[in-house]
Amino acid sequence: MGHLHRFRLVDDLPGLLRLLLLLVLAMAAATSNALDAGYYAATCPDAEAIVSNAMSRLHYNDPTLAPALIRLLFHDCFVRGCDASVLISPTPRYSSERAAIPNHTLRGFPAVDAVKRALEAACPGAVSCADALALMARDAVSLLGGARYGVALGRRDGTQSNPWEVDLPAPFARLDDVLAYFAARGFSAEEAVVLLGGGHTVGGAHCGSFRYRLTQPDGTMDEQVRCEMLDACGAADLPLDTDPATFLDPDTPFAVDNNYYAQLMVNRTLLQVDQEAATHHATAHHVAYYAASNDAFLQRFAEAMEKLSNVGVLEGDAGEVRKVCSRYNT
Ligand code: HEM
Structure with a gap:
């Protein structure tokens, strides 16, 4: 009965007002879970600076690392979305995406772990591995002379990583x-x-x-x-x-x-x-x-x-924020 009443009220509004109301509702729905540049403003305001400083140091020590991070982002985002599923290490009991053939030649995992340790030291439990990787890849592009772009934040880390889901093309694909x-x-x-x-x-x-x-x-x-x-x-x-x-x-x-x-x-x-x-x-x-x-x-x-960086991201309460990027929390 209550629902019927509400619908009738909306029906009775003049057309323009009704359209406006619907627009506002649609915008609220679209933004409530959306990634946001200021996502860590309260919980880890220095997150981007921590990643950038670490990336500059890592790049100085090993200039071959930055390309590896750009590739890691691609291999993460095109399989289950940008949820850091590619970072999970296989264990004797559970395999993971890293065991799949296209991922055998991935590099850069220790660098992601190092950056995540720096983030955890400053703001424990706040910044997801998926966000850390997106920021590292962004910084990698600019350290290699590419144009700098904005990375909206708030990705959550996935709780599944399966080798059989890795469908990345082979170099000889048509x-x-x-x-x-x-x-x-x-x-x-x-x-x-x-x-x-x-x-x-x-x-x-x-x-x-x-x-x-x-x-x-x-x-x-x-x-x-x-x-x-x-x-x-x-x-x-x-x-x-x-x-x-x-x-x-x-x-x-x-x-x-x-x-x-x-x-x-x-x-x-x-x-x-x-x-x-x-x-x-x-x-x-x-x-x-x-x-x-x-x-x-x-x-x-x-x-x-x-x-x-925004393909298929997990938002809101989905997934988790991993403490260590190569392991699920539980
Ligand atoms: C059809 C799509 C793609 C195929 C088949 C492919 C295949 C490959 C292969 C075979 C390698 C060499 C791996 C090795 O032998 O060590 C490679 C390296 C690389 N790929 Fe791709 N790739 C694709 C798309 C992309 C995309 C979209 C990106 C990023 C935007 C990317 C970034 C890289 C980078 C940066 C490297 C060098 C990695 C390193 O130095 O460790 N690739 N790719």
Whole structure:
């Protein structure tokens, strides 16, 4: 009866007023759980500064770390959303995402643990690992010369991490499938090209990720690069811990810049999926555009990273705030 009465009241309001009321209600619903730049204003006002200072120190000691963190964010956010599920260590009883093949080559876990320890020392139990990783990846982009973007906060940490849910594409995946995979997570072909080019303009790859392209030339790799890489990698597969690694963008391996697109256009990149983007009808014009404009690339990469940081986040009371990023609380 009470409900009926309320509906009747709304029905009786003049049209404009009713519309306004609905708008206000919709806005309240949309923002009540939304991420917020000031989320830690009361509980950990220095959270961003703590992460940034730690990242500067870590980057100074090891400039190869920043790319690893950008990749960690991608592998976290595209599987179960940005919930730090990728950070959980497998134990003898429970496996985790880290046990899945695409995650075998992830790096940077000790750095996340170190930053989280600094956050816990300043504000125990306040800042989630998912937020810490999003901030670390943001700082990694700017330490490598990319544009700085805002990271809204309030992500919660997931309480599940399953290897069988890791459906990240392989380096030999067909680009059509990769574009469908990105589209399923709300990313256009252009955004996929921006993230691939931005991610792979820094950091390295093990020979195991592209060796098959060296021994059986597929006609899409510059012959000089192929011969050099065959020398460096050898033709035989090696276990990961002895497999050589090389820079993805050998010209400017520590710079977030548009150089990778230029390399793509002359068949000088190592990962097959990237190379296909240079000729595929849905992406070739984006590759050419970003190869020609570093400013446009830097801006769009920052936007795409910000969007990536917000995929499928847990908010409100969902999940937990882990004390140690590699372990669930309970
Ligand atoms: C179809 C999508 C993608 C595939 C198949 C892919 C594949 C790979 C592979 C095979 C490696 C080399 C791993 C190794 O051998 O050690 C790599 C490295 C890397 N990827 Fe991706 N990637 C994809 C998308 C992305 C995206 C969207 C980003 C970030 C925005 C990213 C960032 C990175 C970074 C930074 C590295 C270097 C990591 C390091 O130095 O440890 N990747 N990727």
